[in-house]
Amino acid sequence: MTARSVAQTVHHVLGEPTTVGVVAHDGSTAGNLDGRVMRLHTPRAIGYIASHPGQVGFARAYLQGDLSIDGMDEAYPYEELRLMDGFDVRLPPLRELPDLVRVVRESGVSLTALPPLPELETPSEVRRLAHGIRHGRRRDAEAIRHHYDVSNRFYEMLLGPSMTYTCAVYPRPDATLEEAQEAKYELVCRKLGLRPGMRLLDVGCGWGGMVRHAVRHHGVTALGVTLSRAQATWAQERIAAEGLGGAEVRHADYRDVTERGFDAVSSIGLTEHIGVRRYRSYFTFLRDRLRDGGRLLNHCITWRSPDHVPMRRGDFVARYVFPDGELAASGRIVTEMERVGLEVQHHENLRQHYARTCAAWCENLSASWQECVAEAGLPTARVWGLYLAGSRLNFERGSIQLHQVLATRTSAEGESGYPLRPDFG
Template identity: 60%
Template sequence: MSITDRSTGSAGVRPSGPGRPGNPTVAEVLNAIVEGQPPVRITAYDGSTLGPTDDPVALEIRTERGLSYLLTAPGDLGMARAYVSGDLALTGVHPGDPYEVLRILQDGVRLRVPPLGEALALARGLGWDRLKPPPPPPYEALPRWRRMLAGRRHSRTRDSSAIEHHYDVSNAFYELVLGPSMTYTCAVFRDPGDTLEQAQAAKYDLVAGKLALKPGMRLLDVGCGWGGMVRHAAREYGVKALGVTLSKAQAEWAQAAIEREGLGHLAEVRHMDYRDAPREHFDAVSSIGLTEHIGVRNYPVYFRTLRDRLRPGGRLLNHCITRADNRMPNNPGAFIDRYVFPDGELAGPGRIVSEMHDAGFEVQHEENLRQHYALTLAGWCRNLVANWDACVAEAGVGRARVWGLYMAGSRLSFERNKIQLHQVLGTRTGPDGDSGYPLRPDWTA
């Protein structure tokens, strides 16, 4: 079957458009690599179209470069490159929240590999230059093999570079997206109608309850971000709290917020690697969203480092994104690795529990907050939509598109149980078996 007579089996879905004699249209190219009917309308710069004509949601391939992005990096990376650069447009959805089109595409698009003869005919018709990868957009991180120049994976230098790529975008940008809580981790919703601020405060209260925080205790919060847990613990529980983060921009913002709120006598945030945190015996350690950045091979060192900072009977609350099972690869997809979290890694919840046990923690409680993270991401997307113009002015339209794409896509992954969010509570139980932990949990969920 030739690319020009391949039927889709549905009126209004067959590729159409002018095309040039002997040259395939963009719609014909896409028809050759997509199984069945595309679930949305696709229009192209050459005037050709594919898919249902009455669908309000559509994809528009605006340039030849956009087509080259899609063909040279099939899957999420090619689509992200074309979208971030403006060569691919999504109509019918806001760029701050493309959730609906991502849901439709995930449900309805399956790629196929054309037979060799058909593929060669396409390549000749398009011109071989279309199969040469264009330079990636400026927001894209280097491929992993080139990051080796910045040091061994998860070395201090390379971790610092990865954190800078994601978190040192603009504090003002994050304020617009995250809202007043300035918290970039999963919230806890007592009701789906809760505001983000209510849900983030509830999350901090849940962490504080699991750690049994009381006035006068000492808390270490590793990967503290903009100091949300540190400030909440000091303000609401009278705890002396120290936060550490690899992001200089976060540390500066957090310390300024501490001073504004009059919490300087109790709270402090330092620009510091968690491995360099004071070797003191804290009453509690919280790690909220750090584990994803340290690398699965480093779990033993990571958990031993946190255990060594705890007094006997002290508690660790580890809060992190996980895989839905232990058969999935630790590395994220290409889009997330290049545009969102370079060098990020996830493991299944069982791996977290096992590594905590092996590092000397007694695991006392585990909880999955997967559905809560989907609600959190939906809230961040609403903020991005509401503040779109200001976000674009602050960080650029390309980066704003990246954040909308990744947050909407992550929401979909949490909803469909492709990734999860687990809190695991452990104690540094003493040699006599005294953990300080009660017969039943001593917090209110």
């Protein structure tokens, strides 16, 4: 068999797609150069791809500037991800490994393993996530800082005025992102049955959007907690500027909340960080914060199937975006809530809304691309472009979903405080 060139080897790893061409750093070419062209600018790209032929190898080469695709919008690479999603990216069979090793050696690079859970700080520098017990307090705090403490200014450009980094609810197809985020908070408030004088606990409160909406529009007293100091500082400043008495955001672990007797608890986008094995203790803790008849609304990303393979450390999202993130099927959420004595009243899938939300965030990133790069650095901005475009694609195809599960702490006498029929839209 004739030895493959560098470009031919990479094209082969991609599954030899007929619509894509490859141009390597040594001038070799392969595939359809009249289609979408992938360019390998340095020998290092070959090392990344050979070490990790799946999504992480190609992503790492792109993030470090060693790989590009002609015509690609770095802020919104949705079409490129749709294209690559159809590739049959694979490890070469054993009989072809000598050819791959030869190509790597001739490129002058070594096959070194990528460090676990790196955080890109510059194009050539990474930092390991602090060691510790998976989903222990110290490591959870490190994981949250990795994802959320990028820069408040960066998030303002990415998320828009609402500063809300969770799935919006679109009341109509032409609604704006801001209208949809307002509708999401209002839907949660209505599901929780909030009325003036009630007490709300919002765990994983982010920049305080739910806290501020509930206090402003429903007259409750609300406490929000977040592990991100940057989020807490932003939220505290906004609450003070808006003069919202009864609204509080703490920089704290949700497990540090000692108050009890809340009328309602909202968990919007926190369960993804908890760890599946800790669901029972998590829902037990939230149940114990509620009074009898109080309501809990859990809003989180889920797998489509209970048989879906868990997020792997080698996946792009696990390595670069959500360290220690874990997902489960919505049925697992329901089961764990019921196991701790909560009574599930309502269950809703908002998958299509999250696809729209991700698309809107991508558009924001594209519109402010240069400012986002200046604020957070090119590698981080590229990570977010890939992550959000890929998330949109996965929500559209249904491989991941977004479920809201509403439950009550029903009393021993069977009093739930829940109406005969839901009174929310």
